[in-house]
Amino acid sequence: MNANVISPEQRLFVGVIVNAAQEAAGSVVTRDRPEKASAARDDARSWFADGGEDFAAVCELAGLEPKEVQSRVLAYLRRVEQDPNARAKVKRTNMPPRHRDASIPDVARHAGVSPTTVSNVIHDRPNVTPATRARVVAAIEATGYRHNVH
Known part of the structure; x- marks a missing residue:
């Protein structure tokens, strides 16, 4: 098995970490309640900074070393504080887009x-x-149309 392939469960927990890092960096904006976004950002930052049991469990379920994740995310957050344009653009998946x-x-x-x-x-x-x-007929073939017979 390819070492770079991760299970769907691992992908889910990696997503949890990525989403939390985005919240901690202030990438998540709540238009109707800015104070809610601020609270979420602070909670996410403390989740990484504290590195508690739930943080460690999520990292392990993602197949990642908790101390390494903590170190990298905190370094990223410091870069974002100095330069808000340093926020990473996150690719949500390595799977092809669903059509x-x-x-x-x-x-x-x-x-x-x-x-x-x-x-x-x-x-x-x-x-x-x-x-x-x-x-x-050519358009049907080109678009991949399949007639749905009930």
Whole structure:
């Protein structure tokens, strides 16, 4: 097994650490209640600074060394205090983005026809010219559309 691959459970706890670091750096903004964001920031900072049992447990569940996490996050927070532009842009996952399935309107836009025309092609109705049918079929393949038969 690749040493860089982590389990979904580890990924979850890494996310907890990353979210807490973002809160501690002041990256989380609550528009309606700024004092709430300030309290969350202070709580997150003390979670890292104190390095208590719950912090250690989360780090271990993430497969990370608690002292190393604490050291790195506190150094990051010091950098952010000196330069707020030093806030890290966090990539939420290493998985490809989820895409919704293509819909009939998506196919229609791709083919340059109406959704009704796409439906007529899907249901093999005869009122579509061969050239338009070919365009729609090509758009279906290009978009990955799959007809959902109930």
